Amino acid sequence: MSDIKDLIMIGAGPSALAAAIYTTREDIDTTVYEKAIVGGMAAITDQVDNYPGFPEGIPGMQLADQLEAQAKRFGTKIEYGEVSSITDNGEYKTLIVNGEEQKAKAVLIATGSEYNKIGVPGEAELYGRGVHYCATCDGAFYRERKLAVVGGGNSGVQEALFLTRFASHIDLLVRSRVKASEVLQKELKKFVDAGKVTIHLLTTISEIKAEDGKVTEVDIITDGTPHSLSVDGVFIFVGLKPNTQFLAGSGIELDEQGLIKTDEKLMTSMPGVFASGDVRSGATMQIASAVGEGASAALSIREYLEDANQ
16 A cells, blocks of 8 residues: 555646645645646736735736745645546545556546637647747737737637737637627727727638748638638637546546536545546636635545545
8 A cells, every 4th residue: 555645636727736735734645747837727827917915916927836836845746747547446546647557545636627729720730830829828929910819708808918018910800799808898999999909700710821831811701701811820719628538437427518526525426536626517717716626625635534544
């Protein structure tokens, strides 16, 4: 049993890092596996303005770094690795991490969500060469360039506003109508009135085109009429999907959107496996609530481990 860890967390976003602060302070041996970037979606958010305690806001990467440092201060082990499956073996769970078995008495799934794709020709082929999903990561490459931004929800409008710092002009492509919050729409209107942003309603992209491997044009259909726009880059913000594909065949119950169902203790249908943050059914998709769920999950995990050790 010496190779069985107390707790493995899958994902190193704010929810898992907050949970790890609690569990490691309670002397629960905690290992966190992250396949991409520590801090998750928060780390690639330009500015977080609604996280309590930061009246002037805080850059997402800075918030992520501080959460990571705090978790490590108490002894959290953060390792890069991708979990491909989880199996219930009764008193412990077996996870396949980078092709190798890892065992733990308890597991917290906090894998969050990832960007949806629009699935048009050119999108996958030109990823990183004109097609992007993160304005804060790649926006600065487009100073005084023309951009298309896809999406009319909060994320689409928020990222378009951020990109106005760099782009000479932005065409905002919206499938139906702009659904962002009133505050964001008022801010957007300022740039529309100034001629920096043009909104195209009832519009979809049919193809992203390139020359010499770089985006030069998007073919769009507006209310049934096809035409083209000359652009230097395309930023796509059409929602998120939960990172739960690795749970296929595990027996862990998901809702119709693929989010993980939990009970009032944040435990999944697999005993000893918990879920928190944006991957959990009923989550509010906010950093503050993800952090709160992480803390709640940590307390439930401590109680579970105490009962299991009796």
